[in-house]
Amino acid sequence: MTEFSGGPELISDGEAPATATALRLSGLYKVFGSTTAVDHVNLEVPSGSFFGLVGPNGAGKTTALSMAVGLLRPDGGRASIFDHDVWTDPTRAKSLIGVLPDGLSVPERLTGRELLTYTGRLHGLPTSVVTQRAQELLSVLELTDAERTMIIDYSAGMRKKIGLAMALLHGPRLLVLDEPFEAVDPVSASTIRTILGRFVESGGAVVLSSHVMALVEQLCTHVAVITQGRVMAAGDVDSVRGQQSLEQAFMHIVGGGTGGGEGLSWLAS
Numbered sequence: 001m002t003e004f005s006g007g008p009e010l011i012s013d014g015e016a017p018a019t020a021t022a023l024r025l026s027g028l029y030k031v032f033g034s035t036t037a038v039d040h041v042n043l044e045v046p047s048g049s050f051f052g053l054v055g056p057n058g059a060g061k062t063t064a065l066s067m068a069v070g071l072l073r074p075d076g077g078r079a080s081i082f083d084h085d086v087w088t089d090p091t092r093a094k095s096l097i098g099v100l101p102d103g104l105s106v107p108e109r110l111t112g113r114e115l116l117t118y119t120g121r122l123h124g125l126p127t128s129v130v131t132q133r134a135q136e137l138l139s140v141l142e143l144t145d146a147e148r149t150m151i152i153d154y155s156a157g158m159r160k161k162i163g164l165a166m167a168l169l170h171g172p173r174l175l176v177l178d179e180p181f182e183a184v185d186p187v188s189a190s191t192i193r194t195i196l197g198r199f200v201e202s203g204g205a206v207v208l209s210s211h212v213m214a215l216v217e218q219l220c221t222h223v224a225v226i227t228q229g230r231v232m233a234a235g236d237v238d239s240v241r242g243q244q245s246l247e248q249a250f251m252h253i254v255g256g257g258t259g260g261g262e263g264l265s266w267l268a269s
């Protein structure tokens with residue numbers, strides 16, 4: 001097991017943004033055929049916050065995050081990163097964010113090390129900086145043994161970790177992570193939590209989607225509950241959960257928890 005000590009300098013590359021809002025979504029809207037995936041979503045992610053986006057399957061989390069980072073064009077509304085509009089000022093906006101998208105698509109025949117080198121060079125980082133940061137990220141994320149393995153041969157958890165390394169490599173100020181802990185083993189998950197915690201302590205902001213309420217409750221300072229494309233509750237974690245656990249509050253807000261008690265009688269032997 002690699003102890004996480006020190007590690008790469010994750011906050012650094014841009015000048016300090018003057019605004020206190022890392023991510024602002026205003027009236028964000030997306031329709032697929034007859035499905036309104038994201039329905040006029042307004043959200044503000046403060047600088048220095050750890051923001052969890054939770055919601056049932058199909059709630060619109062991935063669609064909202066994809067529009068927030070400029071991967072999917074909205075049908076309406078705006079997304080801005082530290083006051084830079086993602087669609088009218090994409091170069092500046094995207095230089096400030098690191099993204100771990102759902103279903104990361106990368107050149108599969110590159111090795112982990114090659115992928116980081118390629119990513120760093122695309123960001124315009126000097127070779128020496130890319131080499132040093134890639135080394136540290138591979139080590140911290142326990143991918144050193146797999147640095148010469150092609151991505152096509154990576155497990156699901158290894159793909160998440162190399163995706164996170166790609167998101168961190170250029171020293172962003174906002175991380176937008178779709179299900180970063182999915183398929184990741186407990187030791188790596190703990191390392192990732194430490195990295196993200198340090199990132200936020202240093203003034204960065206993290207937005208992540210997750211289905212694991214206990215994790216969101218433990219990690220996040222803020223949370224938004226989204227269902228059927230709409231934000232049903234948002235704010236600091238204490239105010240959203242009230243006197244209940246976040247899971248109880250979630251069930252209450254989305255109106256779930258009644259299924260599974262009937263039917264499937266053929267499963268009982």
Ligand SMILES: Nc1ncnc2c1ncn2[C@@H]1O[C@H](COP(=O)(O)OP(=O)(O)OP(=O)(O)O)[C@@H](O)[C@H]1O
Binds near residue numbers: 036056058060062
């Ligand atoms: N490319 C697409 N074409 C058509 N419908 C889509 C597309 N992408 C998403 N949808 C629909 O939009 C809605 C929101 O999907 P989305 O993937 O954003 O939900 P999610 O909250 O991320 O779900 P999950 O938790 O299951 O990952 C769903 O009804 C989904 O079927």
